[in-house]
Amino acid sequence: MRPGGRRVGTTVAALAAAGLGVVASAQGAPFTGPPTLPETLRGTVRVPQDRPAGTANTLRALYPVLAACWTAPADAGDGEITTRFSLRRDGSVIGTPRVTYARPASNTHAARILSDAALRAIRRCTPARITPALGAAIAGRPIALRFIHRPSQRQGA
Structure with a gap:
């Protein structure tokens, strides 16, 4: 269980463990990779x-x-x-x-x-x-x- 009562789905965890590049976040939005550097x-x-x-x-x-x-x-x-x-x-x-x-x-x-x-x-x-x-x-x-x-x-x- 995550703070705020949200549960990370097992599908998301399985995709992440498999090393696939695009997975869904806990809010349902696609995860496109690591965060980028801050904008200058x-x-x-x-x-x-x-x-x-x-x-x-x-x-x-x-x-x-x-x-x-x-x-x-x-x-x-x-x-x-x-x-x-x-x-x-x-x-x-x-x-x-x-x-x-x-x-x-x-x-x-x-x-x-x-x-x-x-x-x-x-x-x-x-x-x-x-x-x-x-x-x-x-x-x-x-x-x-x-x-x-x-x-x-x-x-x-």
């Missing part, structure tokens, strides 16, 4: 930007909180950096953030400068100020945060 939460921010006031309670509010600690290196040109990391419920980083994309890829020195700035921003802005509900929703899920740095557009505007 993706966000894009233009940097630098001001630090938002208050606590983030949505994903849209979280990304500027994480990017607010960006400080543009003096010799950094235009570029885009994507970092990948996960947060705990309290907003602290799990493990080490990684750079998964860097442009300009042709200029490795510029890409390294921008990559280092993005990783420093994440370290400085964590633990992020997030609500308990947002913390529960994002805990352990991969986050891909894309930093866009375009100083040349700002000078012309």
